Amino acid sequence: MHRAQDFRKEKVGIKIMTIREFAKLCDVSPATASRFFSGRGSISEPVRLRIEQMAKKTGYAPPDSFRGRRKTSALIVVIIPNFRQCFFNDMIEQLRTYAERMGKRLLIMPIDQSNPQNTLALISACEPMGVILLHESVDFPLADALSRRNLPVVVCGALAAGRRFSAVHIDDMMAAYDGTNYLIGLGHSKIGFLTDASRAISSGFQRLTGCRKAMEDEHLTFDDSYTQPGGMTYEDGYEGVAALIERHPDLTAIFAFSDDLAAGAIARLREMGRRVPEDVSVLGFDDNSMARRFSPALTTVHQPMEQIAQKTLERLANMQGAHDVSSLTMACEIVERASCRALDPSEM
């Protein structure tokens, strides 16, 4: 959008709004408007809201005074939700490896949900060439704030839930559809699902939709009682599987939306006296670096993390304008190891 304006200014001479004019519309000083967009300095809440509404209404975004410097910056900021999920750590390691080859450096910031302006100010101070988000949700104030800046942002390994950014991720719906069909193909018809609890059109929602479609296509029972929404960690799997089994003691398979969830579920099932895969099959998701190290080694939906990392960095480097919100979607495949088994005809 902004680039389009620049273009018009140069070639056709159409007048675009200056920050001075925008500030006047908001009834604030240009310095205050500038503070709002830069994230530096403090700003009162009523004023912040007033500027935010006017920016939405007019579509105004300030020109990026650092654009020249950013082009040559070797720094990329990566925003990570936590260090407890193996998938995030693996992805950072992949990004780091590939960034090094490109002569770029990563700066990793844990999400500070309470104060996105702090994080924004920090990002500004570093003048990175762009920002990578390892997670994005509609309830993510930092994403809101970032989307107002003229800075390239790519969501890596997840859907851009708010559709505010470019994203490089897998085809979650198809991957979950394939995963569910894999279990159905092994003879399972009573399947429980360990899912995330995100709102809006997220990776988790896409996956759940894929699972539902696969079950319905085969006329198998699927309703909310077969899903257990929660977080994506080992602990969530440990807790969640017990709830599923309590509601449906006859489940013969679990599809977990992360390998961490799957590992936690297997540990709990073992404590409950149910063997994996003899009594219950467990299918993971991610194929993270731990998946093959567990016992049983996880059968899981493989995400091509190397490619996702590489494409994310290439996209960031070649981005045409900060407001490119197109996505690159990759296919997944199922890696068969030891945590799922085919039912005998007598067991079906």
Next chain:
Amino acid sequence: MHRAQDFRKEKVGIKIMTIREFAKLCDVSPATASRFFSGRGSISEPVRLRIEQMAKKTGYAPPDSFRGRRKTSALIVVIIPNFRQCFFNDMIEQLRTYAERMGKRLLIMPIDQSNPQNTLALISACEPMGVILLHESVDFPLADALSRRNLPVVVCGALAAGRRFSAVHIDDMMAAYDGTNYLIGLGHSKIGFLTDASRAISSGFQRLTGCRKAMEDEHLTFDDSYTQPGGMTYEDGYEGVAALIERHPDLTAIFAFSDDLAAGAIARLREMGRRVPEDVSVLGFDDNSMARRFSPALTTVHQPMEQIAQKTLERLANMQGAHDVSSLTMACEIVERASCRALDPSEM
């Protein structure tokens, strides 16, 4: 050291060297000397060397012009070698949790060995209250560069190998002594060691010394052929254990200097047809978040990561001058799970 100078200046009036005087000694402009210490801007290699030597000779360090701002900074830079070692990821998560409680924020930078000046410049730009190193070695140019700055630095979870910084870590020698004695107490006398390959007085060297002492105290065979030095990752354990077993097929126990190493070793032993712990006992080190999730769950030397993280942050916040190089050492204990077993008298 620097604080002492400040003190003298205030109270006794002894003249200390200004950066102008120091630059004159080096035959460079004050601006160049300032660039050297700030890490901002470029500087030719011969000039850099000349200033470095003069700084060493005179002991000159510039006053910290950011001290006032740093006192109020909520930002802490954490330098991490990689994201492949579970111990580092766990430690960051602990640091993040405790930093949040203190109202501090972490900024995580992967080590850039090739260009420490880049990292230094970045650290300067962020004006953090201090820096945490998750690793320190004598072959670490960034540590050299950091030690010339008047910035609080704490090494977290490792020995400060160069003795240039304060450190919060475990008593590695005692922990390894106890670990070896634990295996000896189970009846093992043929023990192999998966160690790191660091130079100088490092955590790894301390551990190895503890192991050697325990073996010698019991008059058990211990020489270089019983140790396999390498990295600290799963892959290193997977490779290393095969080399140990090839040299000493009669080993009944392995002491691995990280849980990642132990997990890799167990996977390889299994492939070699040796059961853990039936045929070979494997003792880990760290008690990282994966240790209890493996099968068999790891018996391991527990590092008190929560306390180490907490003490590291407290130390950074309360540091009296950047040149405090004292260490805080904590005790470890052995957590018994399922990867080690006692030999029968007939097996000894």
